[in-house]
Structure formats: C-alpha cells, structure tokens
Amino acid sequence: MVDIHSHILHETDDGPATLDDSIHLLTTLYETGVDRVVATSHYYSAIQSPEEFVANRSARISEIEAELENKGVGIGILPGAEVL
Numbered sequence: 001m002v003d004i005h006s007h008i009l010h011e012t013d014d015g016p017a018t019l020d021d022s023i024h025l026l027t028t029l030y031e032t033g034v035d036r037v038v039a040t041s042h043y044y045s046a047i048q049s050p051e052e053f054v055a056n057r058s059a060r061i062s063e064i065e066a067e068l069e070n071k072g073v074g075i076g077i078l079p080g081a082e083v084l
Helices: 019-031 050-071
Strands: 002-006 038-039 076-079
Touching: 019 050, 038 050, 050 076
Parallel strands: 002 038, 038 076
Antiparallel strands: none
16 A cells, blocks of 8 residues: 655654654554555745755655665655645
8 A cells, every 4th residue: 555645754844853753654554554655745945945945855765765664664655735
C-alpha cells in the first residue's frame, strides 16, 4: 500500500517536530501495511527557491532513511510536494 499524501518530514511545515516523531509515524504506517509513502511537504515559491526546497527535503529524507534502516523498518520514502 502507498500513502500518496503525507507530511512526515520532521521540522518541516505540517510534519512532526522531531526526527523521533517522524520515525514513530513511519513505523506506525509500516505496521499497518503501508510500504511506501510520498513526502508531500508544502512548497511555497514566494518563500523558497525550488533548489532550496529540494535540498531541504532531500536532507530530511536522508536522515529519516538512515534511522529507519538502523531500526529495520522497511518503508520507502518517495519525494513529493504539495505546491501552492
């Protein structure tokens, strides 16, 4: 199962406050049968350049993926955006 709209990136708009919170959320999704999730943080062109948004999103995803691997949680994260 794929969750196609999820605010899972920590310290990012509507997402969890901490990395631990992101991991808890993703672990719960995985335990309920979700094996991939699209990280759809908000993108506001008036606030960030596309390059800055992508760099920030990539950094957060990398942090989360490393922690998920350490914990043996096999959920995949796909980059996405909720664009204004």
